[in-house]
Amino acid sequence: MFREIEIxxxxxxxxxxxxxxxxxxxxxxxxxxxxxxxxxxxGLFALVGKKAHVxxxxxxxxxxxxxxxxxxxx
Numbered sequence: 001m002f003r004e005i006e007i008x009x010x011x012x013x014x015x016x017x018x019x020x021x022x023x024x025x026x027x028x029x030x031x032x033x034x035x036x037x038x039x040x041x042x043g044l045f046a047l048v049g050k051k052a053h054v055x056x057x058x059x060x061x062x063x064x065x066x067x068x069x070x071x072x073x074x
Contacts, residue, residue, distance in 0.1 A: 001055070001056055001058065001060065001062065001065050002030070002053040002054060002055045002056075003054050003065075003066075003069045004051055004053050004054075005051070005052060005053075005054055005069060005072055005073045006051050006052075006073075007029075007044075007047045007049070007050060007051075007052055008048070008049070009048060010045065010048060012072075012074075013041070013044045013045055013047070013048060014041070015071070015072065015074075016029070016038055016044060017038060017039065017040075017041045017044055019038075019068060019071055019072055020037075020038030020039050021039050023056075023068060025056055025057060025060050026056065026057065027039070027054065027055070027056055028054075028055040028056070029044065029052040029053065029054060029055070030052060030053040030055050031047055031050050031051065031052040031053070034046075035055070038054075054069050054072060
């Protein structure tokens with residue numbers, strides 16, 4: 001599953017990282033040809049000011065995925 005979000009600032013990057021670290025499954029961000037582990041804070045800073053896809057494995061329920069993306073997009 002994937003959904004697109006816009007990463008606007010450094011505070012949002014830190015929030016995305018924390019949410020990914022707390023998730024019981026792997027969370028990735030994809031932008032263009034780059035796929036980053038959302039638990040890697042340093043890599044996420046390269047996405048500030050860009051749109052990215054939040055990507056998770058298929059076994060994650062759509063409801064929990066939507067809740068995660070909603071929190072990340074704020």
